[in-house]
Amino acid sequence: MKADKTGNIVTGITQASGRRHHITIVSETFPPEINGVANTLRYLCLGLMRRGHRVTVVRPRQSHESKSEFHAAVEHLFSREHVVTGLPLPGYGELRFGVCRPGYLAALWSRSRPDAVYVATQGPLGVAAVSAARSAGIPVTSGFHTNFHAYSRYYGAGFLEKLLCGYGRWFHNRTALTLVPTRKIAETTADMGIHPTCVWSRGVDCNRFSPHKRDMALRQQWGLRPNDRAVLYVGRLAPEKNLQMAVSCFERIRGLHPNARFILVGDGPMRKRLAERHPDYILPGTRRGEDLARHYASGDIFLFPSKTDTFGNVVTEAMASGLAVVAFDDAAASEHIRHEDNGMKASLPDDEGFVDHALRLADQPTLMNRIRAQARLDALELDWAAQIDQFEHLILNQPPRNHFNAIKQQGIPLL
Structure with missing residues (x-):
C-alpha cells in the first residue's frame, strides 16, 4: 500500500x-x-x-x-x-x-x-x-x-x-x-x-433511475406541452445548496421560454419562502423510490447549483435518468461530467457561466438531447x-x- x-x-x-x-x-x-x-x-x-x-x-x-x-x-x-x-x-x-x-x-x-x-x-x-x-x-x-x-x-x-x-x-x-x-x-x-x-x-442504481420511467401524464400535470422544458432540482431546500442561484438561472430560462416549468423535489427550511415568492413553481415535496425515479426521468434539464456538497448523489441519479445536468466543476460533476459531452459545468466562481450553460441547453434541443443520451450511457459505468x-x-x-x-x-x- x-x-x-x-x-x-x-x-x-x-x-x-x-x-x-x-x-x-x-x-x-x-x-x-x-x-x-x-x-x-x-x-x-x-x-x-x-x-x-x-x-x-x-x-x-x-x-x-x-x-x-x-x-x-x-x-x-x-x-x-x-x-x-x-x-x-x-x-x-x-x-x-x-x-x-x-x-x-x-x-x-x-x-x-x-x-x-x-x-x-x-x-x-x-x-x-x-x-x-x-x-x-x-x-x-x-x-x-x-x-x-x-x-x-x-x-x-x-x-x-x-x-x-x-x-x-x-x-x-x-x-x-x-x-x-x-x-x-x-x-x-x-x-x-x-x-x-x-x-x-x-x-448509482441505473435500474431504479432510468429514462424509461419518463411519465407524460406527470409532465402534463406540471403544465408542460411535449416540447416545453422541465427544469428540475432534487435535494434539500436549504441555504447551503445555493438555491438562489438555481432560481436566478430558471428565471433567465423562463424569460426566453415562457412555458418552462421549475420543479423542486425535496423539503427544507426554504420551502415555505419559495412557495410564497414563486407560487408558480412546482414543489412536490420529498419523493422516494419509484416515485422519485419518475420525477427525475420526467425532467429535461437538471440544475445542481451547490458549491458545498462533497459529492452530490443527485448528479449521478440525474445522469442515469437521462437529464442534461448543469453544475459547477466540483463534487460529482468534477469527477463525472465532461463539459458539453455528458453535461455542462462552470468553474466555481463563474455564476454567469452556469446560467449561460443552462440557457444553451434550453435553446438548443439537439445539444440537450445528445448530452442526455451520453449522460445515461456514462452512468451505466458507475457500478x-x-x-x-x-x-x-x-x-x-x-x-x-x-x-x-x-x-x-x-x-x-x-x-
Missing part, C-alpha cells in the same frame, strides 16, 4: 480475504432518512450484506420511526441495529445527532467484536465510536461525507468556519484512514490537515459493486495508524 502527496492512499481494488467479516457502521443519519449520507449507507450496507458480511449499524433514534423495506432487508440478512438516544440537529430539525458514552459501545463490542468500524459522521456519536474503537484496538475508518465547516457561512456563522475545520482535523486524524468521495475533496482535506485519506467514490469492492478492501486491509506516521517520518510523500 502506498500514498501520494496529498495523503491519499493509492491502492488497487482487490477482493478481501473472502472470509465473512463483522463490520460496524456508525452514523448520525440512516435510512429511511433522505439525504446523501443515508443514501450512500443504504447501498453500502446492502452491498456488504450481499457479500456475506455481518453488518451492524449504530445510529440515533429517528423522529417518527417506522419500519421500512430497508430495515426488513437488514433483519432478513441477520444484521442488527443498535439505536441510541437522538436529539434534533440545529438547523436540520428532521435530522438527529446521537448521544452515547464510549463505555456503552466498548461493552457492546466486547460482547460482539467487529473486525472493522466505519464512522460516517463526526457528531457526538461518531466521537464516542472512535474513542471506543481506539481503546479496544479495533480498526476504525472515518468518512468525510459533509462539508459542515463550509455550511457555517450560509447560516450567518462564518466566524465558526476555522473552529469547525479544527474540529474536523482532530476528529478524522484519530482514525486510521479517512475516505473522501472525490479528488477535489482529497485536496480540501489535505489543506485542512487531515491525513491519510483515500478516494472512495459512489455508484456500486466496484465501490463496495474498494470499501471492503480499505477497511479490512488497513495497517495501524502508526504505519502512516512512519511513512511520513521516512519522507515518503503522502498524496
Whole structure:
C-alpha cells in the first residue's frame, strides 16, 4: 500500500480475504432518512450484506420511526441495529445527532467484536465510536461525507468556519484512514490537515433511475406541452445548496421560454419562502423510490447549483435518468461530467457561466438531447459493486495508524 502527496492512499481494488467479516457502521443519519449520507449507507450496507458480511449499524433514534423495506432487508440478512438516544440537529430539525458514552459501545463490542468500524459522521456519536474503537484496538475508518465547516457561512456563522475545520482535523486524524468521495475533496482535506485519506467514490442504481420511467401524464400535470422544458432540482431546500442561484438561472430560462416549468423535489427550511415568492413553481415535496425515479426521468434539464456538497448523489441519479445536468466543476460533476459531452459545468466562481450553460441547453434541443443520451450511457459505468469492492478492501486491509506516521517520518510523500 502506498500514498501520494496529498495523503491519499493509492491502492488497487482487490477482493478481501473472502472470509465473512463483522463490520460496524456508525452514523448520525440512516435510512429511511433522505439525504446523501443515508443514501450512500443504504447501498453500502446492502452491498456488504450481499457479500456475506455481518453488518451492524449504530445510529440515533429517528423522529417518527417506522419500519421500512430497508430495515426488513437488514433483519432478513441477520444484521442488527443498535439505536441510541437522538436529539434534533440545529438547523436540520428532521435530522438527529446521537448521544452515547464510549463505555456503552466498548461493552457492546466486547460482547460482539467487529473486525472493522466505519464512522460516517463526526457528531457526538461518531466521537464516542472512535474513542471506543481506539481503546479496544479495533480498526476504525472515518468518512468525510459533509462539508459542515463550509455550511457555517450560509447560516450567518462564518466566524465558526476555522473552529469547525479544527474540529474536523482532530476528529478524522484519530482514525486510521479517512475516505473522501472525490479528488477535489482529497485536496480540501489535505489543506485542512487531515491525513491519510483515500478516494472512495459512489455508484448509482441505473435500474431504479432510468429514462424509461419518463411519465407524460406527470409532465402534463406540471403544465408542460411535449416540447416545453422541465427544469428540475432534487435535494434539500436549504441555504447551503445555493438555491438562489438555481432560481436566478430558471428565471433567465423562463424569460426566453415562457412555458418552462421549475420543479423542486425535496423539503427544507426554504420551502415555505419559495412557495410564497414563486407560487408558480412546482414543489412536490420529498419523493422516494419509484416515485422519485419518475420525477427525475420526467425532467429535461437538471440544475445542481451547490458549491458545498462533497459529492452530490443527485448528479449521478440525474445522469442515469437521462437529464442534461448543469453544475459547477466540483463534487460529482468534477469527477463525472465532461463539459458539453455528458453535461455542462462552470468553474466555481463563474455564476454567469452556469446560467449561460443552462440557457444553451434550453435553446438548443439537439445539444440537450445528445448530452442526455451520453449522460445515461456514462452512468451505466458507475457500478456500486466496484465501490463496495474498494470499501471492503480499505477497511479490512488497513495497517495501524502508526504505519502512516512512519511513512511520513521516512519522507515518503503522502498524496
